[in-house]
Amino acid sequence: MFKTEELQINIGPQHPSTHGVFRMLVTVDGETIIDLKPVFGYLHRNHEQIAEQNTYLQNMPYTDRLDYFNSMANNQAYAMAVEKLAGIEVPERAEYIRVLMVELTRILNHAGALGFLINDMGMWQTQLAFGMREREKILDLFEMASGARMMCNYFRFGGVVRDLPPEFMPKLKELLVAMPAFVDELERLLRENEILMQRAEGIGVLPKELALAYSVTGPVLRGSGVPYDIRKAEPYSVYDRFDFDIPVGSVGDVYDRFLVRIEEMRQSKRIIEQIVEQLPDARGGHINPKARQNVRPPVGDAYARIESPKGELGFYLVSDGSAKPYRYKVRAPSFINLAPLGDMCRGYKVADVVVILGSIDIVMGEVDR
């Protein structure tokens, strides 16, 4: 046979398939990946150090910029951490609004993530445009409530900044009418599509044990067959009041992650329907009147975590009794889910790397911080 030679090449650092500035140092033998080393830090902006020089409230808009797809989820995790630290109560209605916003975020994140995944496979734009179109509607709702489409900055300690505007609920109900048709259409478009199946089936397999060893969370972990969802494992906010299922995969390849995301969109829609039912009966206002702008939590530390669309998003805060956090640490799901990328890619072809990366669904704003 021919003698082959290993070769080191860089994929990136410019946008390897639209996911942000990220570099992969790949060792290849012909077309086959032997080793892959993720190199990141290109989007580092000293987020945690900046946060330690701001007051607690001033950090809220900065958390929007972590995972800029899911600013509402970031807001919730941070608000929960500070509330835990300072012992602030949140009224019931505010909790419902928060959960509503985060579930909408989950739908828009998955619609976008699937679009980018298919985009990575070379099916240009069509799927992405379908996903983005649905995402736009949800962003319109966010804009109505918070004033901004992406950098919502909607949550405050002890509630949300303002109550839902009167035109919000009718629009949301309209959206819920269209949502099943959209998800079904998405599935019909792609589930049995030969191109997708060839590019996704059996590619980037992440075994259950390895996923647990890397402490991977979110759809990536569930795609590997571990039914772990913080909304069920450690119900926070008002999640214990809703019926919803946890989809899991059986193989742990790109295709499973894709299917898990589609099913999660359906489950999120189920949750939102229950919220719409229960919200009018929820007690309390949209914000806790005792919640102040200048929070000075007592000395101590707190860790709050939520099931963000990408996995476990946690904020660890240490207070020294002043108005600024002494330590501020983000447990970013994108960053931790990126760690097994090398193991997932080993043995596959170079062209599969971008697909596997797309299936993890990372946002570099969160990875590099």
Added chain:
Amino acid sequence: MTVKIERGQIVTVERGQRAARRIPGLGLLDGMAVVWKHWAGSFRKNQGFNDIHGVFTFEYPEERPKLPEAYRNMPILLYDEETGHELCTSCFQCERICPPQVIHMTQAKDPATGKPVPAVAEFVIEYDACMSCGFCAEVCPFDAIKMDHEFELSTSDHQKLTVFKEQLNRPISYYERIAPTMWAEVREGAMKKLQGNIKRRPDVIGMAPNLAEKIAARRRELEAAAAAAAAAAAPEAPAAAPAEGRKLTPEEKAAKLAAIKAANAAKKGGGATAPDTPATEAAPADEKAARLAAIRARNAAKQAGEAPAAAPAPEAAPADEKAARLAAIRAKNAAKKAAEGADGAPEATNVSAPEPAPAPPADGRPAPSGEAAGTGAAPADEKAARLAAIRAKNAAKKAAEGHDPEGS
């Protein structure tokens, strides 16, 4: 793995049939059917949130997006058109809360007593670094700062994104138009607080710069009417009253005020060598003061230029032009004085306090204050004054043509 969860179950997602076992291409055709359906729908408009087909896009420059009331882009300052007074009292709440720290302001002072009044002298927002979080509008106790709906801010001139009070000012009616219910919620309280603050503001302090002249003219009219009434009542008075009333035109008054302010600021700059003031702080303060004076002088000149438009009589134009020119000259002088003050300041600090490094450009905000600092100050200010004179002339010309400056 056997895990039980409450209120729901664990479902294993159903994988599609392997391509090999199906008729090849069927899945693709199925997907294509979806695409075709969308293509067929692309000949009509989307019907709203419950419709997933149809054209979603709109032709932007012609068709404008309908923005929700809560939409926030960049902060603006409100003023009341009836009285001309700004709602801002320079309480510094927004400056303190601003996460990227892009809001800067100075409090207005009574020129007679030197005491601070609840009004803002200069207000600057660096739009280029603003993150549109909306905290400033949220914390403002006087509802003076609000979030604008204007989003077409792109410019080729970076300097334009450092926005001063004149460009930030918007009438209340503007905000009422873009956010009617949000304004209705706070209207009563805001107006009440404003009335209270107006009482504590002497003369034209705290007035929107583009309206100050209009208001002053109106006030003069009222005073004249009162004087006439008094004259009718007491026959002794007329000798003094008209002379007093005719003494200063509003343009001259404003220009004089600006000149006094500029001179004071310059004096303050020179006098900052007092041993009790720390040297490191003195230098930036002087720059600030000098810069402020220059801005004021420019404003005064501009106001003077714009004022004639407020006067309805066409014959007034030549007289006003003269006044405008006078004001411009005065503004120029004031600016020169201010520049001299800024020039002298760093030297003075050097002499009085040699041990702590004065370091004027490095300290404080480098971009805006650096312009006015040190030797560079004189030409820049002279330029500004010249520009002001040109502008005043132009404005006077415009006024003669009957152009309304408020429209621009």
